[in-house]
Amino acid sequence: xxxxxxxxxxxxxxxxxxxxxxxxxxxxxxxxxxxxxxxxxxxxxxxxxxxxxxxxxxxxxxxxxxxxxxxxxxxxxxxxxxxxxxxxxxxxxxxxxxxxxxxxxxxxxxxxxxxxxxxxxxxxxxxxxxxxxxxxxxxxxxxxxxxxxxxxxxxxxxxxxxxx
Numbered sequence: 639x640x641x642x643x644x645x646x647x648x649x650x651x652x653x654x655x656x657x658x659x660x661x662x663x664x665x666x667x668x669x670x671x672x673x674x675x676x677x678x679x680x681x682x683x684x685x686x687x688x689x690x691x692x693x694x695x696x697x698x699x700x701x702x703x704x705x706x707x708x709x710x711x712x713x714x715x716x717x718x719x720x721x722x723x724x725x726x727x728x729x730x731x732x733x734x735x736x737x738x739x740x741x742x743x744x745x746x747x748x749x750x751x752x753x754x755x756x757x758x759x760x761x762x763x764x765x766x767x768x769x770x771x772x773x774x775x776x777x778x779x780x781x782x783x784x785x786x787x788x789x790x791x792x793x794x795x796x797x798x799x800x801x802x
Contacts, residue, residue, distance in 0.1 A: 690774035699763045710771035711747035731780040
């Protein structure tokens with residue numbers, strides 16, 4: 639028999655936990671762009687591993703979070719079956735080869751980005767992402783397309799404010 643203060647057939651509030659708030663991930667801050675027109679050098683400064691030339695591509699995630707990255711995989715020298723590790727840093731997904739692990743590069747150089755990593759970087763599926771392969775660092779960085787849009791919006795503002 640339910641207690642007298644409980645409505646018949648209704649849930650008992652003390653037994654139903656309150657929903658925990660789940661804040662949306664905040665994209666990483668993007669620094670200011672250099673004001674002048676000179677392009678950055680493609681040569682890496684001495685003692686700066688991984689800052690050499692990068693290979694870029696835009697890819698689209700399918701609904702299961704998979705992307706095809708054949709061009710950047712070949713630039714990195716990675717192949718189907720290679721074991722990888724996936725981490726998140728500064729609002730981007732980092733993929734590195736490892737000699738162990740549970741994740742591997744799929745057939746046709748396909749990568750499945752873990753749902754947790756996609757959520758942490760505010761990457762929805764289907765969605766476009768910017769792939770940045772850094773062969774000198776043996777690293778693939780996957781940026782949300784929103785990061786590229788913010789950088790370009792700032793650059794476009796600079797261009798419109800300072801005609802050459």
